[in-house]
Amino acid sequence: MTSSTAIVVRHITHDDIPEWTRTWSTGYLRPHAEETVNFIRDTIIGGRTIGAFEMDRCVGTYRSSPQAITVPGGTVLPACTISKVAVAGTHRRRGLLSRMLRMDMREAVERGEPVAILDAAEYPIYGRFGFGPATSMAWFEIDVHRAGLDRTHTDDTQGVELVTADEYRKLAPGAYERFRVTQSGALRRDSAWWRQATGQKVSPGSPWTEPFYAVHKDSGTGEVDGLLCFTAEETWEAMVPQSPLLIKDLVALSPVAERALLRYAVKVDWVSTVHLPYRAPDTLAPLWLSDPRAARITALSDYLWLRVLDVPRALSARTYGTEGSLVLRIQDAGGPAEGTWLLQGGPDGASCTRTSRTADISMDVRDLGSLYLGDEAPTRLSALGRVEEERTGAMGLADAMFRTARRPWSPRAAQYHQARPS
Ligand SMILES: CC(C)(COP(=O)(O)OP(=O)(O)OC[C@H]1O[C@@H](n2cnc3c(N)ncnc32)[C@H](O)[C@@H]1OP(=O)(O)O)[C@@H](O)C(=O)NCCC(=O)NCCS
Known part of the structure; x- marks a missing residue:
């Protein structure tokens, strides 16, 4: 066995990207696809992506990128965000993650980033490196028939407009920008994020279902003050519709907008269950239903980890x-x-x-x-x-x-496709 000191930990070069991508895909249990290399190439930031190399074989991957996080009071703080962390199964528990992470943390201090953040694949990994769980997420499953909302009344969904993907791409980023500075724990979403959220850029190997898009407009100003993106699957049992609806994104700048968009989703015809993932545990969402017990928490977990x-x-x-x-x-x-x-x-x-x-x-x-x-x-x-x-x-x-009156919330920064917590 080669000792881990014979393994070089360094920033990757352009030529390393195919091999680095293969190692990352394997670590994340994703069959390697050639298109992934180009997809990854677009997301690599020179001088911030690290690999562990044994001779010319990549055995560890690590990507660091600049982010921004809103803290209590509304200040937006630069943050170093960490992702694509994987060590080859043959080289685990030999200190390679430790070496890559310590290198990046030293560089983050030099870059003047006051905090580092990540979403941890497993709870026990990052505490030893000074990270602590800093925001939580609750996953709700809403039983539409228990919710007690009357579908014949439409007053409570006034202001909701269905839009196309193109319209959403134009309207959503500005509204999200105004929202995120009001929400402690929220992260920046760049244009690549919106392209992925609306199917313009799909991660190879990931299933893509075209979502439905809606916005809420303020009744006074006409300004977009809420966003809703969801998928739904037409399902019937005999003559009874049983369709699940998955809310992929719901952000609102006002309680009125949140109530209207949530109620819109719960009132979609043919839907029997609404999945509402990645909310702060103290979200008002259940309380917008006539019977809040219709919203059960099916997963409650740490979400964003932070290191000062x-x-x-x-x-x-x-x-x-x-x-x-x-x-x-x-x-x-x-x-x-x-x-x-x-x-x-x-x-x-x-x-x-x-x-x-x-x-x-x-x-x-x-x-x-x-x-x-x-x-x-x-x-x-x-x-x-x-x-x-x-x-x-x-x-x-x-x-x-x-203490803060409301818990922090990190609306999901990465894309996801699963109908269950990943
Ligand atoms: C998680 C992973 C990157 C760790 O890499 P590694 O090179 O084996 O980690 P290190 O050898 O530097 O481990 C440092 C310490 O963390 C511990 N550790 C590492 N991964 C751990 C895990 N998944 N669970 C518990 N402890 C873990 C090690 O036991 C070691 O402890 P020690 O210092 O007491 O000996 C690697 O297991 C992996 O690629 N897993 C699959 C992909 C993944 O989960 N990536 C993380 C995405 S956020």
């Missing part, structure tokens, strides 16, 4: 639930977040600087990642023995500062 790389920049970018001053001791062995930090923050903004004062509370950097967007509470992590109170009363203050 620049503590002062990240902590001073968000707002806090109450005015307060806290000294945080962050453990990040050899990492950029290690140290003791003075956070002074409130509803209007915050500052954060390195300090020599005695800590009020201490935690590992991964737990800071979980607290950062407000999805976790210091008291809950303290019950797990992960956040420690060093000064009496500090935990209560930390709870009040880090």
Whole structure:
């Protein structure tokens, strides 16, 4: 066996892309297809894509790209986002992911990216690298016949317009841009995202079903303030329609738009079940139904993972639930977040600087990642023995500062086709 030190971890070149793509496809259990190489080539950003090479054979893949995440209070923070992580089955557990990720985290610090984010294939992989689960997702299944919505009434879906894929491509990006700066945890979607969402660019080997598209327009201004994209499958049992409908995207700039679009989907004729995946667990969606128990949560899970790389920049970018001053001791062995930090923050903004004062509370950097967007509470992590109170009363203050009225939400950034959680 070759030792992993004989394996070179480096940025890939143009010529490496076919071999790199094959290794990634195998790691993700996707049969290799020649067209995938060109598809991937378009998504590779020079100087940010890494491979592990044994001689000229690629045995590990890793892609890093620039993203932007909205944090509590509405500031949009640059983020390093990680994807396409795979190590050949023959070379696993020899430290190759660790080498690729540490290289990228060093470079992310040099690039000035204050946080890194990813959606983790498996829970146990990324905590050791300082990532913590930072947003959650709930998957709802709505029993249309229990929902108690009267299909003969159309007042509650006023403002909904069905549009073509072309129209959606024109209208949706602008509305999403206005939405994402209002939603803590939301990520940027670039033009490639919208091309994929509307079938202009389909990932080779992935099944594509042409969706239906709708927008909601504000009754006063006529401006698009909500988006809905769904697929449905015509299904009959004898003379009874039993069609499932999958909501691929539903974002709204107002409760009125959210209610109208959700109710539109639930009232589509012939539909018996609506699948509503990737929502924040505290979404209002069930409460827009006459009987909220018609919406059952069928999966509840961590979703976006976050690692703080620049503590002062990240902590001073968000707002806090109450005015307060806290000294945080962050453990990040050899990492950029290690140290003791003075956070002074409130509803209007915050500052954060390195300090020599005695800590009020201490935690590992991964737990800071979980607290950062407000999805976790210091008291809950303290019950797990992960956040420690060093000064009496500090935990209560930390709870009040880090909490947010609504949980963060990351509307799915990657494309998906499954009718079930992947
Ligand atoms: C996940 C994957 C990339 C890990 O690569 P790797 O090179 O084996 O990882 P490393 O050797 O650097 O592992 C570092 C540590 O993480 C642990 N680890 C890695 N993958 C793990 C997993 N899936 N579950 C639990 N622990 C894992 C290792 O045991 C090791 O622990 P140690 O430091 O205590 O010895 C690889 O297993 C893989 O390609 N899996 C399939 C594709 C995938 O899931 N990709 C991730 C997409 S987000």
